[in-house]
Amino acid sequence: MQINIFADILKANTESARENRRLLAGKGLTALNLISSPGAGKTTLLEETIKRAGADISIGVIEGDVQTARDAERIGKLGVPVIQLNTQGACHLDAAMVAEALKELPLEKIQLLFIENVGNLICPAAFELGEDGKIVILSVPEGSDKVAKYPAIFEKAEVCILNKIDLLEYTDFNREKFYQDMNKINPEITVFEMSASTGEGMESWICWLKRKTQDSPKA
Protein backbone atom coordinates (compact mmCIF):
# COMPACT_ATOMS: atom_id res chain seq x y z
CA MET A 1 0.00 0.00 0.00
CA GLN A 2 2.68 2.44 1.06
CA ILE A 3 4.71 1.35 -1.95
CA ASN A 4 1.84 2.17 -4.34
CA ILE A 5 1.43 5.63 -2.86
CA PHE A 6 5.13 6.20 -3.29
CA ALA A 7 5.00 4.91 -6.89
CA ASP A 8 2.21 7.42 -7.71
CA ILE A 9 4.15 10.30 -6.15
CA LEU A 10 7.25 9.29 -8.09
CA LYS A 11 5.28 9.05 -11.36
CA ALA A 12 3.83 12.56 -10.95
CA ASN A 13 7.29 13.81 -10.09
CA THR A 14 8.81 12.26 -13.21
CA GLU A 15 6.27 14.16 -15.35
CA SER A 16 7.22 17.49 -13.74
CA ALA A 17 10.90 16.64 -14.08
CA ARG A 18 10.41 16.05 -17.80
CA GLU A 19 8.88 19.52 -18.15
CA ASN A 20 11.77 21.11 -16.25
CA ARG A 21 14.24 19.27 -18.48
CA ARG A 22 12.47 20.48 -21.63
CA LEU A 23 12.46 24.08 -20.36
CA LEU A 24 16.12 23.99 -19.36
CA ALA A 25 17.24 22.35 -22.63
CA GLY A 26 15.28 24.96 -24.59
CA LYS A 27 17.21 27.71 -22.82
CA GLY A 28 20.53 25.91 -23.35
CA LEU A 29 21.18 25.36 -19.65
CA THR A 30 23.14 22.59 -17.99
CA ALA A 31 21.63 21.66 -14.60
CA LEU A 32 23.39 19.67 -11.87
CA ASN A 33 21.70 18.24 -8.77
CA LEU A 34 24.03 18.28 -5.72
CA ILE A 35 23.24 15.57 -3.18
CA SER A 36 24.91 14.71 0.14
CA SER A 37 24.41 14.21 3.86
CA PRO A 38 24.04 17.34 5.99
CA GLY A 39 27.42 18.96 6.45
CA ALA A 40 29.35 17.20 3.68
CA GLY A 41 30.20 20.63 2.27
CA LYS A 42 27.74 21.32 -0.58
CA THR A 43 27.45 25.07 0.04
CA THR A 44 31.20 25.58 0.54
CA LEU A 45 31.78 23.61 -2.67
CA LEU A 46 29.35 25.91 -4.48
CA GLU A 47 30.98 29.06 -3.08
CA GLU A 48 34.46 27.95 -4.12
CA THR A 49 33.23 26.74 -7.51
CA ILE A 50 31.58 30.10 -8.22
CA LYS A 51 34.76 31.95 -7.22
CA ARG A 52 36.87 29.81 -9.57
CA ALA A 53 34.52 29.30 -12.54
CA GLY A 54 32.20 32.31 -12.29
CA ALA A 55 34.30 34.46 -14.64
CA ASP A 56 34.06 31.89 -17.45
CA ILE A 57 30.65 30.33 -16.88
CA SER A 58 27.48 32.17 -15.99
CA ILE A 59 26.11 30.34 -12.94
CA GLY A 60 22.72 30.28 -11.19
CA VAL A 61 21.75 28.44 -8.00
CA ILE A 62 18.64 26.90 -6.43
CA GLU A 63 19.14 26.25 -2.71
CA GLY A 64 17.03 23.55 -1.06
CA ASP A 65 16.74 23.44 2.72
CA VAL A 66 14.22 22.25 5.27
CA GLN A 67 14.40 25.66 6.94
CA THR A 68 16.40 28.90 6.93
CA ALA A 69 17.72 31.02 4.05
CA ARG A 70 21.34 30.81 5.26
CA ASP A 71 22.66 29.01 2.20
CA ALA A 72 21.04 31.42 -0.28
CA GLU A 73 22.47 34.32 1.71
CA ARG A 74 25.96 32.81 1.45
CA ILE A 75 25.62 32.28 -2.32
CA GLY A 76 23.93 35.66 -2.89
CA LYS A 77 27.03 37.42 -1.54
CA LEU A 78 28.94 36.15 -4.59
CA GLY A 79 26.66 38.07 -6.94
CA VAL A 80 25.02 35.12 -8.72
CA PRO A 81 21.24 34.69 -9.07
CA VAL A 82 19.95 32.38 -6.33
CA ILE A 83 16.54 31.16 -5.17
CA GLN A 84 15.98 29.58 -1.75
CA LEU A 85 13.43 26.76 -1.51
CA ASN A 86 12.30 25.73 1.99
CA THR A 87 10.68 22.30 2.09
CA GLN A 88 9.15 22.90 5.57
CA GLY A 89 9.92 19.42 6.77
CA ALA A 90 10.22 17.42 3.54
CA CYS A 91 13.50 15.55 3.22
CA HIS A 92 14.14 16.17 -0.49
CA LEU A 93 13.40 18.60 -3.32
CA ASP A 94 10.87 17.52 -5.92
CA ALA A 95 10.45 18.64 -9.53
CA ALA A 96 7.39 20.80 -8.80
CA MET A 97 9.33 22.85 -6.23
CA VAL A 98 12.16 23.31 -8.73
CA ALA A 99 9.63 24.40 -11.41
CA GLU A 100 8.54 27.23 -9.08
CA ALA A 101 12.13 28.34 -8.59
CA LEU A 102 12.80 28.25 -12.35
CA LYS A 103 10.04 30.86 -12.84
CA GLU A 104 11.99 33.28 -10.64
CA LEU A 105 15.45 32.81 -12.18
CA PRO A 106 16.83 34.80 -15.19
CA LEU A 107 17.25 31.62 -17.24
CA GLU A 108 18.32 33.52 -20.40
CA LYS A 109 21.47 34.63 -18.61
CA ILE A 110 22.43 31.32 -16.97
CA GLN A 111 24.63 28.61 -18.54
CA LEU A 112 25.08 26.37 -15.54
CA LEU A 113 22.42 25.83 -12.87
CA PHE A 114 23.31 24.18 -9.59
CA ILE A 115 20.45 22.73 -7.56
CA GLU A 116 21.61 22.12 -4.00
CA ASN A 117 19.30 19.47 -2.61
CA VAL A 118 18.27 19.04 1.05
CA GLY A 119 21.00 17.35 3.12
CA ASN A 120 20.01 13.69 2.86
CA LEU A 121 21.75 10.75 1.23
CA ILE A 122 18.58 8.70 0.68
CA CYS A 123 15.38 10.24 -0.75
CA PRO A 124 16.89 12.88 -3.06
CA ALA A 125 18.24 9.94 -5.11
CA ALA A 126 14.67 8.89 -5.97
CA PHE A 127 13.34 12.28 -7.10
CA GLU A 128 14.36 13.47 -10.57
CA LEU A 129 14.34 17.26 -10.83
CA GLY A 130 14.98 17.59 -14.58
CA GLU A 131 18.73 17.84 -14.10
CA ASP A 132 21.43 16.76 -16.58
CA GLY A 133 23.39 14.96 -13.90
CA LYS A 134 23.62 14.14 -10.21
CA ILE A 135 26.71 15.05 -8.22
CA VAL A 136 27.09 13.18 -4.93
CA ILE A 137 29.37 14.67 -2.28
CA LEU A 138 30.81 12.36 0.36
CA SER A 139 33.04 13.87 3.04
CA VAL A 140 35.91 11.95 4.59
CA PRO A 141 34.68 12.14 8.23
CA GLU A 142 31.47 10.31 7.22
CA GLY A 143 33.47 7.14 6.60
CA SER A 144 34.33 4.93 3.63
CA ASP A 145 31.48 2.48 4.33
CA LYS A 146 28.81 4.94 3.16
CA VAL A 147 28.99 3.88 -0.51
CA ALA A 148 27.84 0.35 0.33
CA LYS A 149 25.33 1.52 2.95
CA TYR A 150 23.60 4.14 0.75
CA PRO A 151 24.15 2.64 -2.73
CA ALA A 152 21.24 4.27 -4.62
CA ILE A 153 22.75 7.72 -4.94
CA PHE A 154 26.24 6.42 -5.74
CA GLU A 155 24.75 4.24 -8.47
CA LYS A 156 22.89 7.15 -10.08
CA ALA A 157 25.50 9.89 -9.79
CA GLU A 158 27.70 10.95 -12.69
CA VAL A 159 30.32 12.44 -10.36
CA CYS A 160 31.33 11.74 -6.77
CA ILE A 161 33.20 14.47 -4.97
CA LEU A 162 35.21 13.05 -2.10
CA ASN A 163 35.40 16.19 0.04
CA LYS A 164 37.39 17.21 3.15
CA ILE A 165 40.43 15.13 2.13
CA ASP A 166 42.44 17.43 4.41
CA LEU A 167 40.88 15.41 7.27
CA LEU A 168 42.09 12.07 5.88
CA GLU A 169 44.91 11.68 8.40
CA TYR A 170 42.66 12.39 11.41
CA THR A 171 40.00 9.78 10.57
CA ASP A 172 39.89 6.07 9.79
CA PHE A 173 38.56 6.60 6.24
CA ASN A 174 39.76 3.69 4.09
CA ARG A 175 40.39 5.05 0.59
CA GLU A 176 40.98 1.58 -0.88
CA LYS A 177 37.65 0.24 0.46
CA PHE A 178 35.92 3.36 -0.84
CA TYR A 179 37.17 2.75 -4.38
CA GLN A 180 36.48 -0.99 -4.20
CA ASP A 181 32.85 -0.42 -3.20
CA MET A 182 32.42 2.38 -5.74
CA ASN A 183 33.82 0.20 -8.50
CA LYS A 184 31.26 -2.51 -7.72
CA ILE A 185 28.30 -0.10 -7.57
CA ASN A 186 29.16 2.33 -10.36
CA PRO A 187 32.37 1.76 -12.32
CA GLU A 188 31.50 4.64 -14.69
CA ILE A 189 31.48 7.34 -12.00
CA THR A 190 34.08 10.12 -12.04
CA VAL A 191 35.63 10.78 -8.61
CA PHE A 192 37.22 14.11 -7.68
CA GLU A 193 39.13 14.16 -4.39
CA MET A 194 39.27 17.64 -2.93
CA SER A 195 38.94 19.92 0.02
CA ALA A 196 36.60 22.76 -0.90
CA SER A 197 37.62 24.67 2.23
CA THR A 198 41.38 24.57 1.53
CA GLY A 199 40.98 24.58 -2.28
CA GLU A 200 43.11 21.45 -2.68
CA GLY A 201 42.21 19.37 -5.76
CA MET A 202 39.51 21.67 -7.14
CA GLU A 203 41.11 22.27 -10.58
CA SER A 204 39.97 19.04 -12.21
CA TRP A 205 36.38 19.58 -11.01
CA ILE A 206 36.37 23.10 -12.50
CA CYS A 207 37.79 21.66 -15.75
CA TRP A 208 35.06 19.02 -15.83
CA LEU A 209 32.38 21.72 -15.34
CA LYS A 210 33.76 23.75 -18.25
CA ARG A 211 33.71 20.71 -20.55
CA LYS A 212 30.20 19.84 -19.33
CA THR A 213 28.84 23.32 -20.15
CA GLN A 214 30.73 23.93 -23.41
CA ASP A 215 28.12 22.11 -25.48
CA SER A 216 25.51 24.60 -24.36
CA PRO A 217 24.52 27.07 -27.17
CA LYS A 218 25.30 29.92 -24.76
CA ALA A 219 28.91 28.85 -24.20
Place this chain on the structure above:
Amino acid sequence: MQINIFADILKANTESARENRRLLAGKGLTALNLISSPGAGKTTLLEETIKRAGADISIGVIEGDVQTARDAERIGKLGVPVIQLNTQGACHLDAAMVAEALKELPLEKIQLLFIENVGNLICPAAFELGEDGKIVILSVPEGSDKVAKYPAIFEKAEVCILNKIDLLEYTDFNREKFYQDMNKINPEITVFEMSASTGEGMESWICWLKRKTQDSPKA
Protein backbone atom coordinates in the same frame (compact mmCIF):
# COMPACT_ATOMS: atom_id res chain seq x y z
CA MET B 1 -2.90 15.87 -0.83
CA GLN B 2 0.59 14.66 -0.15
CA ILE B 3 0.28 16.11 3.35
CA ASN B 4 -2.88 14.06 4.02
CA ILE B 5 -1.19 10.87 2.92
CA PHE B 6 1.69 11.67 5.24
CA ALA B 7 -0.71 12.45 8.11
CA ASP B 8 -2.39 9.04 7.68
CA ILE B 9 0.95 7.24 7.63
CA LEU B 10 2.02 9.11 10.76
CA LYS B 11 -1.25 8.28 12.54
CA ALA B 12 -0.91 4.56 11.82
CA ASN B 13 2.69 4.76 12.97
CA THR B 14 1.74 6.42 16.25
CA GLU B 15 -0.64 3.52 16.98
CA SER B 16 2.12 0.96 16.44
CA ALA B 17 4.53 3.04 18.49
CA ARG B 18 2.05 3.03 21.38
CA GLU B 19 1.94 -0.77 21.27
CA ASN B 20 5.72 -1.00 21.26
CA ARG B 21 5.87 1.37 24.23
CA ARG B 22 3.35 -0.72 26.17
CA LEU B 23 5.28 -3.93 25.43
CA LEU B 24 8.62 -2.39 26.41
CA ALA B 25 7.27 -0.81 29.59
CA GLY B 26 5.69 -4.14 30.56
CA LYS B 27 9.08 -5.81 30.31
CA GLY B 28 10.77 -2.99 32.24
CA LEU B 29 12.96 -1.89 29.32
CA THR B 30 14.33 1.57 28.61
CA ALA B 31 14.50 2.23 24.84
CA LEU B 32 16.54 4.98 23.19
CA ASN B 33 16.25 6.00 19.53
CA LEU B 34 19.63 7.12 18.09
CA ILE B 35 19.30 9.61 15.24
CA SER B 36 21.97 11.34 13.13
CA SER B 37 23.26 12.01 9.63
CA PRO B 38 25.16 9.20 7.94
CA GLY B 39 28.65 8.98 9.39
CA ALA B 40 28.12 11.01 12.56
CA GLY B 41 29.33 8.00 14.53
CA LYS B 42 26.22 6.18 15.83
CA THR B 43 27.67 2.68 15.53
CA THR B 44 31.04 3.61 17.03
CA LEU B 45 29.18 5.32 19.89
CA LEU B 46 27.20 2.11 20.46
CA GLU B 47 30.31 -0.07 20.39
CA GLU B 48 32.12 2.12 22.91
CA THR B 49 29.01 2.45 25.09
CA ILE B 50 28.58 -1.34 25.22
CA LYS B 51 32.26 -1.78 26.14
CA ARG B 52 31.96 0.73 29.00
CA ALA B 53 28.44 0.03 30.31
CA GLY B 54 27.83 -3.56 29.24
CA ALA B 55 29.07 -5.03 32.54
CA ASP B 56 26.54 -3.00 34.57
CA ILE B 57 23.59 -2.77 32.22
CA SER B 58 22.23 -5.54 30.05
CA ILE B 59 22.01 -4.01 26.56
CA GLY B 60 20.21 -5.01 23.35
CA VAL B 61 20.37 -3.35 19.94
CA ILE B 62 18.17 -2.90 16.88
CA GLU B 63 20.19 -1.73 13.87
CA GLY B 64 18.39 0.18 11.10
CA ASP B 65 20.01 0.55 7.69
CA VAL B 66 18.87 1.00 4.12
CA GLN B 67 21.09 -1.91 3.11
CA THR B 68 23.84 -4.20 4.46
CA ALA B 69 24.20 -5.96 7.81
CA ARG B 70 27.57 -4.33 8.55
CA ASP B 71 26.42 -2.49 11.67
CA ALA B 72 24.78 -5.55 13.23
CA GLU B 73 27.95 -7.53 12.54
CA ARG B 74 30.01 -4.89 14.36
CA ILE B 75 27.66 -4.91 17.36
CA GLY B 76 27.28 -8.70 17.34
CA LYS B 77 31.02 -9.08 17.95
CA LEU B 78 30.52 -7.52 21.39
CA GLY B 79 28.26 -10.36 22.45
CA VAL B 80 25.00 -8.42 22.89
CA PRO B 81 21.71 -9.43 21.24
CA VAL B 82 21.24 -7.49 18.00
CA ILE B 83 18.69 -7.48 15.16
CA GLN B 84 19.41 -5.85 11.79
CA LEU B 85 16.50 -4.16 10.01
CA ASN B 86 16.99 -3.27 6.34
CA THR B 87 14.52 -0.66 5.09
CA GLN B 88 15.27 -1.42 1.40
CA GLY B 89 15.22 2.22 0.39
CA ALA B 90 13.12 3.85 3.10
CA CYS B 91 14.86 6.73 4.85
CA HIS B 92 13.70 6.01 8.41
CA LEU B 93 12.61 3.22 10.71
CA ASP B 94 8.93 3.02 11.58
CA ALA B 95 7.18 1.48 14.58
CA ALA B 96 5.93 -1.57 12.64
CA MET B 97 9.49 -2.49 11.62
CA VAL B 98 10.61 -2.15 15.23
CA ALA B 99 7.69 -4.34 16.36
CA GLU B 100 9.02 -7.13 14.10
CA ALA B 101 12.49 -6.79 15.60
CA LEU B 102 11.09 -6.86 19.16
CA LYS B 103 9.63 -10.32 18.47
CA GLU B 104 13.14 -11.64 17.80
CA LEU B 105 14.91 -10.11 20.81
CA PRO B 106 15.21 -11.76 24.28
CA LEU B 107 13.35 -8.86 25.93
CA GLU B 108 13.30 -10.56 29.36
CA LYS B 109 17.07 -10.25 29.52
CA ILE B 110 17.45 -6.67 28.28
CA GLN B 111 17.40 -3.53 30.45
CA LEU B 112 18.44 -0.97 27.86
CA LEU B 113 17.49 -1.18 24.19
CA PHE B 114 19.26 1.02 21.64
CA ILE B 115 17.50 1.51 18.33
CA GLU B 116 19.99 2.86 15.80
CA ASN B 117 17.92 4.63 13.16
CA VAL B 118 18.78 5.02 9.46
CA GLY B 119 21.35 7.79 8.86
CA ASN B 120 19.11 10.79 8.22
CA LEU B 121 18.59 13.98 10.21
CA ILE B 122 15.07 14.68 8.88
CA CYS B 123 12.42 11.93 8.65
CA PRO B 124 13.40 9.82 11.67
CA ALA B 125 12.36 12.81 13.80
CA ALA B 126 8.75 12.39 12.64
CA PHE B 127 8.36 8.66 13.30
CA GLU B 128 7.85 7.58 16.91
CA LEU B 129 9.08 4.04 17.51
CA GLY B 130 7.82 3.58 21.06
CA GLU B 131 11.09 4.76 22.58
CA ASP B 132 11.58 6.49 25.94
CA GLY B 133 13.80 9.16 24.44
CA LYS B 134 15.54 10.35 21.30
CA ILE B 135 19.30 10.85 21.25
CA VAL B 136 20.57 13.04 18.41
CA ILE B 137 24.24 12.75 17.44
CA LEU B 138 25.85 15.69 15.65
CA SER B 139 29.48 15.37 14.61
CA VAL B 140 31.82 18.35 14.55
CA PRO B 141 32.74 18.10 10.83
CA GLU B 142 29.06 18.52 9.89
CA GLY B 143 29.16 22.13 11.08
CA SER B 144 27.57 24.18 13.84
CA ASP B 145 24.78 25.48 11.55
CA LYS B 146 22.99 22.11 11.48
CA VAL B 147 20.93 22.79 14.62
CA ALA B 148 19.16 25.73 12.95
CA LYS B 149 18.92 24.00 9.58
CA TYR B 150 17.41 20.73 10.86
CA PRO B 151 15.55 21.96 13.97
CA ALA B 152 12.90 19.20 14.29
CA ILE B 153 15.19 16.52 15.68
CA PHE B 154 17.06 18.91 18.00
CA GLU B 155 13.72 20.11 19.35
CA LYS B 156 12.50 16.57 20.11
CA ALA B 157 15.69 15.02 21.45
CA GLU B 158 16.35 14.53 25.16
CA VAL B 159 20.11 14.34 24.61
CA CYS B 160 22.45 15.71 21.98
CA ILE B 161 25.83 14.06 21.64
CA LEU B 162 28.33 16.39 20.04
CA ASN B 163 30.67 13.78 18.63
CA LYS B 164 34.17 13.86 17.06
CA ILE B 165 35.28 16.79 19.23
CA ASP B 166 38.85 15.62 18.53
CA LEU B 167 38.34 17.22 15.08
CA LEU B 168 37.36 20.61 16.53
CA GLU B 169 40.70 22.25 15.75
CA TYR B 170 40.69 21.09 12.11
CA THR B 171 37.25 22.44 11.21
CA ASP B 172 35.41 25.77 11.45
CA PHE B 173 32.79 24.43 13.89
CA ASN B 174 31.60 27.35 16.04
CA ARG B 175 30.83 25.97 19.49
CA GLU B 176 29.30 29.24 20.71
CA LYS B 177 26.87 29.41 17.75
CA PHE B 178 26.00 25.75 18.33
CA TYR B 179 24.97 26.44 21.95
CA GLN B 180 23.16 29.66 21.04
CA ASP B 181 21.04 27.89 18.42
CA MET B 182 20.45 24.92 20.68
CA ASN B 183 19.36 27.14 23.52
CA LYS B 184 16.76 28.78 21.28
CA ILE B 185 15.40 25.52 19.92
CA ASN B 186 15.54 23.30 23.00
CA PRO B 187 16.86 24.79 26.23
CA GLU B 188 16.03 21.55 28.13
CA ILE B 189 18.34 19.32 26.10
CA THR B 190 21.38 17.68 27.72
CA VAL B 191 24.55 17.98 25.63
CA PHE B 192 27.48 15.58 25.95
CA GLU B 193 30.65 16.55 24.10
CA MET B 194 32.76 13.54 23.26
CA SER B 195 34.81 11.61 20.81
CA ALA B 196 33.54 8.04 20.70
CA SER B 197 36.60 6.96 18.72
CA THR B 198 39.17 8.35 21.21
CA GLY B 199 36.94 7.80 24.28
CA GLU B 200 37.28 11.44 25.38
CA GLY B 201 34.27 12.72 27.34
CA MET B 202 32.30 9.46 27.41
CA GLU B 203 32.05 9.14 31.23
CA SER B 204 29.15 11.55 31.73
CA TRP B 205 27.14 9.86 28.95
CA ILE B 206 27.65 6.45 30.60
CA CYS B 207 26.63 7.99 33.94
CA TRP B 208 23.49 9.43 32.36
CA LEU B 209 22.60 6.01 30.89
CA LYS B 210 22.97 4.34 34.28
CA ARG B 211 20.66 6.90 35.90
CA LYS B 212 18.21 6.53 33.02
CA THR B 213 17.97 2.74 33.40
CA GLN B 214 18.02 2.55 37.20
CA ASP B 215 14.27 3.13 37.43
CA SER B 216 13.71 -0.03 35.44
CA PRO B 217 12.38 -2.94 37.59
CA LYS B 218 15.25 -5.07 36.24
CA ALA B 219 17.98 -2.70 37.44
